[in-house]
Amino acid sequence: MIEIGEVTVPAATVARLPYYLRALRDLASRGVTTTSSTELAEASGVGSAQLRKDLSYLGSFGTRGVGYDVESLSSVITTALGLGSTHRLAIIGIGNLGQALANYSGYSSRGFEVAALLDVAPSVVGTRPAGGLVVEHLDALEEVLEREAVTMVVLATPGPPAQAVAERVVAAGVKEILCFAPVALQLPDDVVVRSVDVGGELQILAFHAAARAATAAR
Missing domain, CATH: 1.10.10.10 (Winged helix-like DNA-binding domain superfamily/Winged helix DNA-binding domain)
Structure with a gap:
């Protein structure tokens, strides 16, 4: 509840x-x-x-x-839903998925604004993939979250670093995380994590496809 x-x-x-x-x-x-x-x-x-x-x-x-x-x-x-005011987002991990999320056009109509982009790759840091925002280095995470008054984080990193990054996000005071990393984050009970596992969802679809084929073959 x-x-x-x-x-x-x-x-x-x-x-x-x-x-x-x-x-x-x-x-x-x-x-x-x-x-x-x-x-x-x-x-x-x-x-x-x-x-x-x-x-x-x-x-x-x-x-x-x-x-x-x-x-x-x-x-x-x-x-x-708490959409009376705009929620400021930071997207962490600006690979192909992160760039797609950064360029999504539906945020503002739903009460959200992308306020910061962060990554560690030298080829990505300093670029402007969306909305004129410059990708900042993850080393500055805490400073960026405070400076931009970020209230929610979208985590689009690979699996291995996701837990450590999420822990830093929580320590910085942000307790709402949308996670695209293929891991089960272990965080305090007062942190709200919504996970989107694209691979897992496709596997569920594959199960239903196989079951349908097996039924049709009987």
Whole structure:
């Protein structure tokens, strides 16, 4: 369970809120002002009962026979997710993946700003791969995090150095980390780590592909 203000919300519900927000913003961009639980659930990839249960943790929404006000519900979820102010990001590891993450164009619309880029490779340090930001050396990590008022770190290093780098990030006061490194970080309980294991996800897809092929061969 996760506390959002004075409300305690299941972690699984929190994980689905960004999908609801994305669907609501897509509806708003198309000029839709109200939506039903069925329509919003389908756009979010969940069941309508699950959607209604998730939203019930945030308050009472929707009018029978009318549906949800898109702008109002979007505002509530935005606030619940802590997106009322911009979060400043540092991306550590500016290889191919790090450069792709640095050049992602969707940060600002979701309440994020890339404030710093760091690496150790001489061929990368001093370059400007995105938004005019200069890649700084990892030796200056603590100074950069403080100077740029970084609140979240995206870790795109190779696996071996990831743990040590993450420990430095936490010691510097940043406790929200999005990790793309193929390792299980061991950090204090008050640190929030979200891991994205691309290789692991592809292996899961490979399992399902093999199972489908085996079923078809019977």
